[in-house]
Amino acid sequence: MRGLDEHRAATLALATPLPTVEVHLLDALGLVLAEDVATPEALPRWDNSAMDGYAVRAADVAAARPDAPVRLRVVADLAAGSDDEPEVTPGAAARIMTGAPVPPGADAVVPVELTATAVTGGAWEPDEGAVLVREPVATGAHVRCAGDDAAAGDTVLRAGALVGPAHVAAAASVGRSTLVVHRRPRVAVVSTGDELVPPGEPLRRGQIPDSNSWLLAAAAREAGADVLRLGPERDDPAALHRLLRALDAGEHGAVDAIVTSGGVSAGAYDVVKAALADEPGVAFVPVAVQPGKPQGLGRLPGGTPVWTLPGNPVSSATSFEVFVRPALLRMRGLVDVERPRVPAVAADSWSTPVGRAQLMPVVRADPGADSGTRPGALASDGADPAAARSGDGRVAVRRATPRGSGSHLVARLAVAQGLAVIPAGVEQVRPGDSLEVFWT
Ligand SMILES: Nc1nc2c(c(=O)[nH]1)N[C@H]1C(S)=C(S)[C@@H](COP(=O)(O)OP(=O)(O)OC[C@H]3O[C@@H](n4cnc5c(N)ncnc54)[C@H](O)[C@@H]3O)O[C@H]1N2
Numbered sequence: 001m002r003g004l005d006e007h008r009a010a011t012l013a014l015a016t017p018l019p020t021v022e023v024h025l026l027d028a029l030g031l032v033l034a035e036d037v038a039t040p041e042a043l044p045r046w047d048n049s050a051m052d053g054y055a056v057r058a059a060d061v062a063a064a065r066p067d068a069p070v071r072l073r074v075v076a077d078l079a080a081g082s083d084d085e086p087e088v089t090p091g092a093a094a095r096i097m098t099g100a101p102v103p104p105g106a107d108a109v110v111p112v113e114l115t116a117t118a119v120t121g122g123a124w125e126p127d128e129g130a131v132l133v134r135e136p137v138a139t140g141a142h143v144r145c146a147g148d149d150a151a152a153g154d155t156v157l158r159a160g161a162l163v164g165p166a167h168v169a170a171a172a173s174v175g176r177s178t179l180v181v182h183r184r185p186r187v188a189v190v191s192t193g194d195e196l197v198p199p200g201e202p203l204r205r206g207q208i209p210d211s212n213s214w215l216l217a218a219a220a221r222e223a224g225a226d227v228l229r230l231g232p233e234r235d236d237p238a239a240l241h242r243l244l245r246a247l248d249a250g251e252h253g254a255v256d257a258i259v260t261s262g263g264v265s266a267g268a269y270d271v272v273k274a275a276l277a278d279e280p281g282v283a284f285v286p287v288a289v290q291p292g293k294p295q296g297l298g299r300l301p302g303g304t305p306v307w308t309l310p311g312n313p314v315s316s317a318t319s320f321e322v323f324v325r326p327a328l329l330r331m332r333g334l335v336d337v338e339r340p341r342v343p344a345v346a347a348d349s350w351s352t353p354v355g356r357a358q359l360m361p362v363v364r365a366d367p368g369a370d371s372g373t374r375p376g377a378l379a380s381d382g383a384d385p386a387a388a389r390s391g392d393g394r395v396a397v398r399r400a401t402p403r404g405s406g407s408h409l410v411a412r413l414a415v416a417q418g419l420a421v422i423p424a425g426v427e428q429v430r431p432g433d434s435l436e437v438f439w440t
């Protein structure tokens with residue numbers, strides 16, 4: 001049997017970053033940058049005021065006191081956006097608003113609160129032409145200097161970054177209206193099985209609603225892909241083969257990956273295995289993991305990578321999580337495609353299959369476990385972190401359901417907050433044992 005990590009490596013090897021496209025700023029949100037973005041100019045572009053007030057020469061107001069204010073001639077009124085460049089000579093000041101360029105000669109800004117005018121509290125009246133400064137300011141006070149944020153030529157965004165709101169803002173601030181990003185993968189999800197009917201339709205004995213195509217479509221979308229959801233497909237190998245070949249040939253629109261569920265174990269009607277048996281690029285391999293042992297992987301003749309996941313719903317879910325999700329993230333251009341694994345401590349005991357790693361759906365073992373919050377949020381969600389952590393800070397976890405990692409437990413899978421990864425060499429987990437968990 002192939003090891004869990006070995007199979008993860010094999011699936012990642014199928015994924016390369018997708019071609020790049022230039023998109024408008026908002027459309028870049030959630031995509032991965034494929035270029036470095038530099039600022040052609042310093043940011044800020046010029047010294048500007050951080051306060052509404054008066055641009056002055058600091059030396060002029062050094063002696064200002066509330067009971068002995070300094071009177072300055074007001075020579076200009078500079079709103080943000082003004083391109084005036086009035087010279088502030090000794091004894092002069094310019095009324096200035098936050099963001100307006102500091103005029104030549106001025107080296108500080110006096111906030112309006114530290115001043116009085118002839119018409120205090122009213123609009124500035126040019127005729128009055130003067131301001132009383134009641135306190136001194138240091139040279140440079142309330143001036144935001146050119147280049148504070150970035151020098152001309154500085155890289156402000158790096159290729160490989162996942163574009164979020166702050167990246168959009170940074171790009172806009174350097175004058176970009178578009179960004180070059182890796183395009184989003186389009187994934188076809190196909191469920192198989194004669195027993196399946198679309199959810200909501202009447203069921204006769206033996207039939208169940210198809211939940212995997214919905215699970216996998218949702219998971220793929222959550223991983224940043226566009227999804228073409230198909231199925232349930234009948235247990236007809238020739239028809240399924242035709243469908244998979246058509247997907248590979250782009251007959252349903254171009255797809256970057258195909259994910260199937262079901263029909264890959266040892267049964268008499270294992271349709272996916274039969275459909276792809278003669279495809280030289282696809283191999284079926286047992287992987288030493290529970291759930292998720294029967295796996296198929298490879299490329300169809302047109303080059304489309306295909307993952308054939310086992311049909312048991314929890315097996316499908318965990319297989320997507322550890323084998324497909326990282327590959328989709330890599331296609332999106334991300335370098336870091338693994339969820340961080342965090343140390344945890346078992347608050348529960350269970351046995352694990354001999355010779356296979358185990359992916360155990362878990363929940364926090366603290367009173368906040370039912371709240372739906374993730375352990376990563378513990379420090380700020382108001383729960384008492386001490387209640388959920390061991391003395392050394394590790395989060396305590398227990399199995400999400402008393403039946404543990406049973407691969408048919410689809411309805412209860414939603415209570416799980418993460419997966420504990422138990423190495424193949426461990427046969428029993430006991431309370432207090434160290435675990436590695438990734439939160440999903
Ligand atoms: N003799 C053996 N039998 C099985 C083995 C084995 O090694 N030898 N492996 C078991 C393991 S482990 C798994 S996992 C499953 C995988 O089976 P398949 O991938 O062939 O899946 P199916 O047989 O099609 O279905 C299994 C199970 O899951 C239900 N299912 C399937 N698709 C869906 C869906 N879209 N939505 C909801 N539920 C679905 C299906 O009805 C079955 O109950 O094989 C074991 N057997």
Ligand code: MOO
Nearest residue numbers: 291292293315407
């Ligand atoms: O591998 Mo199966 O997925 O153990 O249930």
